[in-house]
Amino acid sequence: MNTATGFIKAIQSGTKHIVMKRFTLRYPEEKLKFTGDGYQFDPKKGVGIAGTRGRHILFHDKCTGCQLCAIACEGIAEAITMVKVDEQWKQNKKSIMPQIDYGKCVFCGFCVDACPFYALYMTNDYELSAYTKTHLIYTPAQLAVKPRDDGEVEIKMGKRGAYHGR
Amino acid sequence: MAGETATQFLPILYLFGFGILAGVPSIVLSRLLSPRRRHNPVKFLPMECGQVPSGEGRSHFMMQYYSYILMFVVFDVMSIFLYAWGTTFFSIPRESTLPMIGFLGIMFAAMGYALFLAGRKGIW
Amino acid sequence: MVDSIFVGLSIITVGSAILSLESRELLYGGIALAISMLGIAGYFIILDAPFVAMFQIAVYVGAVAVLIIFTVMLVRAPNTVTKKETRKRKITGILLGLAFLLLAGSILGSSAVTQLKFNEDAPVFDVQEIGKGLLTYYSPVLIVLALTLASAVIGALALARREDIEERNEPTN
Amino acid sequence: MSTLDDKINEINRLAIQITKDNDDDRLMNLSIGPQHPGSGHFRIVIKVDGDYIVYADPDIGYVHRGEEKMSEHRNFIQNIPHLERPVIHDSTNIIYSYSLAIEELIGINPPRRGQFVRAIAAELDRLVYTTYWLAIYGIFLGHSTMFMWPTGDRELIIDLLERMTGHRVTHAFSVPGGVRNDIPYNFKEKCLTQINYFEKRLKEYEDIFYNNPLLRQRTEGVGIMNKEDAIKLGVTGSVLRASGVPYDIRKVEPYDVYDEIDFKVQYMKSCDTFARAYVPYLDMKESCHIIRQLLDKMPDEGSVREKIVGNVKAQPGETYRRVESGRGALGYYIISDGSTKPYRLKISTGSFRNILALPFLLVGSKLGDMPAIYWALNYWPIEADR
Amino acid sequence: MLKDLVNPTNVNIYVSKLSDVLIKAVEEPLGYAINWGRIYSLWPVHLETGCCSVEFGAASSPRYDVERFGMLEAFGSLRQCDLIVVLGTVTRKMAPRLRMVYDQMPEPKYVIAMGACAITGGLYLDSYNVLPGADSVVPVDVYVPGCPPRPETLIQGCFLLQEKIKRSKIK
């Protein structure tokens, strides 16, 4: 008898889910909405802006070429190398800026923490797959590009279970 | 009438043939269309979870359950005998069912004892 | 139509019967035996005995062939290729077989059976007929058969049991 | 009940009998893994006699990455990303105990709010880990629905953690001195609704999985490891608690704010595979309970991190700190020679300790029990390999 | 005139022209159809080399559900699979097994390197037991960065792979 009730309960539970809402995020058509505009840790307040950790964004007008990010990353993944750029910024005498190899980067965000001039942020751009390794090396110019911000769905609770909605 | 049975059974063979018709061309077509790279002996090794296979591939026998195969041979016969009786059930006098009940009783007892023996799984 | 089927069946049956004894690998022998049984079931169908034919297939192919092939796989020792087959024995065997073939064939050919014909209008016996016979006139045989089968299965199990290892006590529910 | 020694003797006797009989063709060598749907990142070499396993030897190390050696060349902050990789879906816990150890060595104390946030993250991560574990347990037993439901519901928690830390699984969130950033606004409400929903979903698992008669048949009375054996083998976490030892580090040696939380140590006395599979589930329920309490008691204001710089020096000395992770005790033994890098760092993980029990449980059971017993050990191969 | 047309060399040319036309007529649509089939039926091998397998599991979870693209996770034997997703770290102990799995798969087969470890070694750049990337062991088609990559990134990588298959010849 116990066996029978067990089976009946299981069937009940299984069939109940047929009428529940699908949880799937239809990825290429819908994208997740991320709060904030980037991951950055604020050392003064001790409070960070939460956001997703995707590709970095580099503000050329703020970077001084101090290499602190490269030093921070050195013990982690050695993803950052400082390269010469053609641009001239007055705060950046040496004209060097970080170049990030996403084949190595582990998106830990410690370089962002290390940057004292708020020049490096992390964005919600995660669509980074490529055919070759060289495509994964992002030069400072590429890093300066602002990512598209087209995600709009997030998890919602409904009567028929959780789903993804605007 | 004579030969009638054979014509009854022939369509089964047709369908069997259709199975072959579905199978053979698809495998031939697959041979034609599929890419085949140069000979690579590793590819044809038996698959063993990414390991180089060791030992023989055909040496495993669940002898614990061999007794069930032995039993199957006998009880298969029994269960088809029952069909001969089942179809006739309503067209023979009721007393004639008695031998079948005897048959069933004996087989049931035998099966009980055989299952008891098989449950002890001592073969091999 | 039936003739061609008959010839085909004969070739399959006899050929695979020979193959079952002469094939190099025992496994192929087992398969050939199963095919030979299938051929005989085909004869039964031609001879309007469909129930018996199905019985034959279910028992021989479904059970006996499985058991035989399983055993063949099991006893796959390095020396399954027959080695004790001396030439003398082989010749004797062939001669004996041929002798029987000639003898029985000639008897058959000269006997009155050749004059007999199948009755075209004879009724086809269906399962009901067989069941009736089985349960009325032949019912004692049925009981004897039950006893035989019972003793066979118990005997086989008792035979094949291995006495010298103790049972693993396992939790069967 | 056969004792452990009996079992060892039994294994030896079987081995001797096998060699004596010279029935080599009776035994078959099977290598379960590394490419095997039932193994993951490791391999078990087993010998089967018919349906019974007579010999089992786990062959681990397929993901051995030398974390311990690497950590001797990185400073205390740089060590965080790679030290959380062994269990990326329980990363807060594995860094938690590292943070505790480093805090002790450096001599700082995280602020109170930081402790709460860290504990919340740790409990959420435990949920993430355990749901994933449960999902794999489902697929190992051939229950595809039980793979999908937990992995789906796990995303609710991952969503919370992502809001909190910015990454789906590898958070690098807990650092020596607190957590890296504060939780976002209106996190509390969001967390409560999702946790409540998650708890409701947990009840469904009971119906379709734990109370399913077929599952009960497969797991109950299988792979019995009684209390003495469990203690002798030194297993930990849910495996230990399933054998009737109520030992939970959150209770026996409370760290951070766990002594203010009211929770029960979940354990079972039936010592079989079912208990091992059920205790993590009970743990999940308890975790939801703990998270609610933590959210309730958390101070609203305050900093979350005592900032340390990357090249901070530690006092010479050594420490051993542990936390209760999803797989049991997770301890760090760190020797410091006063420099900015650890002199020696040893991670003692629950998986590495639990896998020891695998051969003892497998030998004598059936081939069909292998996945059930193996994954019920709450084992994550990479954590054992490090 | 007529003689010229039926002279043997000319006939040969006609025949070869005809076969060219036929091949042209068949090959392109056939390739298109078959590549369409291959694109929507990528069955990955179950070989877990590193911790990225967690996110691979998440990719087949109800939230991301790679079965939408015809990928079946937790598929039995490597003999029926067409895709290896190298799920992270390739250690020195795993590398020969990875190669063996790749060798034993039937053609056509594709490789996705998932995670920083599988691309360059990632975090473990100085570890003594980790190879610098999977491409020293197997030829990689698509690189999916991240540690671990988000399931979205993996799915995007699959799109790239589909693009690649679309352009490739069927044989």
Place this chain on the structure above:
Amino acid sequence: MGSLTPDFRFGNFVGSIVWLVFVILALVTLLILPIIFFTLFYIPLPVVDGEVLTPYLFFSMMVDPSRTLPIVQFFIHTDLFRAAIFPGFGFAALIAAATIFVERKLLAKMQLRVGPLYAGKVEGIFQLLADGLKLLTKEIIVPSGADRPIFWLAPIMYVSTAAAVVALIPVASGWVVADVDVGLIAAFAILAFFPLIALLFSWASNSKFPFIGGLRALHQMIAFEIPFFLSALPVVIMSSSLNLSDIARSQNIFWNIFILPINAFVFFISSLAELERIPFDLPEAESEIVAGWLTETTGMMYGLIQLGSYLKLYALAGLFVVLFLGGWSGPQIFPPELIPGAHDSNLPLLQMIALDGLYNPVTVNGIFWFLIKIIIVILLMLIVRGINPRIRIDILLHTGWYKLIVLTFINLFVVLMLIYGGVIGPGGLISAR
């Protein structure tokens, strides 16, 4: 579709398929058709509509719709049509394909996800086509040391045998490929081939996991064969016939499932076991023995075996419907005429449709009910797959040999007692006839 999806146009795909078909047709017309015509002149042709069908006539008839119908009508009643298309192979393959798709979608729905979505425009209905095309162009690997003849033949045999079982299933009154008097036993006899094929195939592939899987398949199938046989016995007793059509016909008042629920249950469980579906999919238990006896199958071989197993699923579900759910019986819901008034119409075409030739309300009704029932049975089988874990081999053998057999035996005695007590049977309280 989203920005990232490859710009693979489904229309282009359909276009290429159409083009391929066109090319093949052109080749056929140019090369093969003459040969066919040539041979047709030497083969005696059937008489249709009072005329011997010659190729000329055939073409002239094809042009005139009013003369086409008799040809269609004629072909519908040939054995070839039955075997190839309607109750036979084509129909079964269609249902098998639909089953695979519905299975994936239903499981996905139960697991709160979407399932195949992008292959084909609507909800991924062409997923199966994609899988098939992929498998078709996959390399076939024969492992070294494999027994080549068996290895090549077994998948084909598997499909053929499954198809042969399909031949016995009556879909509507008179619509059955092989109307065999001993149909039930014939079905059992053919089903007995499968363990042999699985065993031989697993032996042939010379690898460890397939062999374990094959042995498991063997043990499992023979463990459930006897309960499978015995659970159908009371049905035979009730209808006194082994002919499946007769069995179905005999239940048009009371379906057997109401009289013999336990037997139906046992039959259902055993057919799940015969099919190696989820609670019983031990031969393919992927977490224990990789893919079981299918481990070494590659490409189209795998596809064929899958096709075979889904054909088998259709056949067994059909057997269940015929034995316990009354086959095609059900209330008549189709109108006697498809087009009202067509009978009296002057148009020969309409008359032709209206006459019993093409549209037969009874047959259509039977097919409709049969389809409804078989869909329900298949859905049941699919739902069972979604909610249960796999069981272990010894529990399975125990269930088969000890529980189910004893259950069927007890049920047999119960049925006997009921018959002697005058409850069921001819003249009983609940008369089946």
Place this chain on the structure above:
Amino acid sequence: MNQPTDFLYIAVILVSIGIYGLVVKRNALRLIFSIELIANAVNLALIAFSRMLPSPEGQIFVLFSIAISAAEVAVGLGIIIVAYRFYKDIDITEYQNLKN
């Protein structure tokens, strides 16, 4: 239509093949094959006669015969298994050698 003699000839051929096997083969399994062949040939003859007469008795006999030979195979293979376990061989001459 075929005549009874055709079937009987086939039966005779099968029997002689069986006899040949019984005499020549020393492999226990092949012996069982031969026995099965002979039994089947007899069944065939029985069915042919039953069709000829016509009477259902032949079919009933064949049913019995098949049942018995199935039982015989079960027992025979049980014996072979036992013998193989002891002698590691299925050659019957081997058995005699080992007995002495």
Place this chain on the structure above:
Amino acid sequence: MENKDNSFGQLIDTSKDLDNKITSNIIKSAIQNFNQKIQLVYEKPNRSKIFVNNESLVEVALFLRNTYGLDHVESMSGTDFPAENEIEINYHLGSYINQDLHPYILNLATRVDRENAKSNSLINIFPSVEYFERETYEMLGVYFVGHPRNEPFLLPEDWADLPPLRKDFKLKGR
């Protein structure tokens, strides 16, 4: 089956105020028992470390297990000290039986020579030490006398380099 009568998850009582008395007692009595063989290295709340000679390691471990119920090894590690030409082996002992000792970890340390690293195995006293000792064997090259399987299992089968956790094994680029 049996677990029907189980009450899942009862609340268990653990004494909240963890005082150090028992733990000091352990060490005191151990030192008394093996007078000069044990040295106390440090004593912190719930943690203490004692150092024993390699010869008396087994006896001390046996004593600790039997007397105080320190029944399992939480962790075991080895550390290379090239300056002193020694390798230190630490056993972190914990207790499941003894409720009072639950939070307590005793670090049992011993040192062996670096060149000819050989130590006595504790596998007969703590079965839980099996894999830890194997790991130490392959990572530091310490041979454990009495351990049945001194063979590599984490490293690849063809590892022919130095044991990696020795300090003179250099990582590339560091």
